Amino acid sequence: MEISTVAGESSTSATQTTIRIRPPRSRLLAIWNGATPYLFLIPFLVIFLAFFFAPFVYDILQSFYILKHFGGLGLTPPKVVWNGLANYQQVLTDANFWRGFGRVLIFGIIQIPVMMGIAMILALLIDAPLLPFRRFFRLAAFVPYAVPGVVAAILWGYFYTPSLSPIVQALSAVHLPVPNFLSNSTILWSIGNISTWEYAGFNMLIFYSAMQAIPQELYEAARLDGLSEIAIARYIKIPMIRPAFMLGLLFSMIGTLQLFNEPEILHGISGAITPTYTPIIYAYNIAIIQSNFYYGGAIAAILGIITFIFSYFFVLLTQRQTGA
């Protein structure tokens, strides 16, 4: 009973046709039927619009303004004035922003491969038929992910603080050299250690689930051909879970660009973590600590745009390679 098939047909004629054809009762029913998909969408839409889209639009709007005084001591209320793209221009030439950005890039280049490697090995191990206590290991590796990021950082902060750390105390008790986990040169890797501890299990679970979807026939064929378990892992499992691997990689890259919780918590015990340590920490310090919502908004928007471009090209690249 589709009537609006002709492209460009005026809607008034469509209305008239509908009204003539449908009796009132079934028209109500049609409205109800038409509304059903939207009703199902409501819970998602409400949360999406309220907590993602609205703040995003608000942030963009704010980023075009600036608080200004007009000469004098500034001891009068300021005016909020239109600033055009000047905030954006300032971010693009802001050494603090780019230094933080460079730092998370280096972090990602080292930490993500290490974490993904550990996750892959763990996934292959718990997927291997010979391993005893598989369910226990699967749970044990995943538990850190269930610990909130802030709690994980506090926990590890305790291990890193020289005066409290059992690691430091144990090492110095046997007269071994004691590492400083909180110095300028080590703190980034101390953070990397926390991130790896937190998210290796999560990625492991993604890989492991993808391995469950590999058809059993492939294994049978491989075993008939005499492949060892290691060769099966190398030639079947790893190639077959490539999409899941790429997904995990994408999540990790986005998470790294948005690195915040761990350095913000460790900030309290390490002087090496500055208010400009990562792009998000910088945005937070400008917007919240210095109450400059306008410039902070521009930093956040630019980081968002960079993350979007990054993810877009990453997805494009992986799709092209897999031919999907």
Added chain:
Amino acid sequence: MASRPLRATALVSVLLIFTSLLAACGSSSSGSGGGVVNLTFWSFNQQITDQADAFNKTHPNIHVTALKEPSGFGQYYPKVLSAIKAGNAPDVALIEYQYVPTFVSRGALVDISQYIPQSVRQQFDPAAIGLETFGNSLYGLPQDTGPEGLFYNAKVFAQAGITAPPTSWTEYAADAVKIHALGPNYYITSFSPTNTGWFQALMWQAGAIWFTTSGNSWVVNINSAQAQQVAGFWDNLIKQGLVDTATADGDFQSGWNNALDKGTIASWISAVWGQGVVKGDAADQKGNWAVAPMPQWTAGNNDSAFWGGSGISVIAGTKHAKEAAEFVQWYLTDSTSLNIGVQQIGWYPSNLAARQQALTTPDPYFAGSTPGGQIVDKTFASVNIPSGWAFPPDLDAVTNFEGNDFNTAITNNLTLVSQLPNIQNQVITDLQSQGITAKAGN
């Protein structure tokens, strides 16, 4: 499949449901029923609920809800400013003096001069009233002030062979050596590079006035000769490893609390309100601590500076400025409220009548140099505060610049002195970028 207009009707009805849901979420603000004006009050101290209860008992038409908020630079003030922007700020809040210009500059405080008559203002320390007065506007009433002295653990000092607290900074440096000789974990003090307000007070005491006004312009003098002298003094102690620069051992951090309690950090240059902090953190050292005037740059002086000290302000966006101002006046002039403030919170009150009472009670905790306990507040009563220091209207940015640059210095083995020019430049640039007139003073 529904037709286009039907689909539109469906969409509209869904949107209607959606908006009514949102409206339901947003309509939680309660109306003030029965003519009672509801006010909220934020401060750092738990006892404010008792003070608010006392107020509510005697003021049937106003109901104050007091909320204890966590203190700290990175928490409290951003929270107040964000709340103003979000439209759910408290009506009345504690604002430390150093932040008042920053808040005024953001349009965050209400001028209460029309509600507070001169007769009331005269009940307070004129210096403290001055910190709340800008031109003809009054942005709050002063609660307590924070003149500084030297809190020291007399028992640890005696173990190190120090018989009297240092009266000059030269003696202080010599004592630092003696205390560190007690053991590798023993320090005369912690030195936290991010404790910017504390360091500014050390500058202020030496007459290194960082911020002054000249006519309609700010004069920023962070890199003056006196400032370099003070920074150089601490550089020397840091270089020799005589002060504890571990971030975890900075003032108010857990490592510091622990070290005070164990006695390994032996003194603290702090404001009069610090007595409550020492008592709370170093409970095991009861009877060992004492208080003395700050070490001096010029022999025979009694120079000090303000570190902190707070006023009570009416916050922009309140619908009840008159009632809020009434509460502020009651809070700092009523004897019930002042008694709780002085005896339980430990105010060194700006209210002059209450200050006289505060100066009479010895505290057995501080029996390190006086058996039976010192009258702690007395040490702070006759200090000289070098004149001219005015806090800038962008203290949050100054705090970030100073903390960041000193932090860089400590972690990279650079001197504090080498950071002063950069801090000064950043502060001037920041003020100018906000359209505020500022120039260098050196």
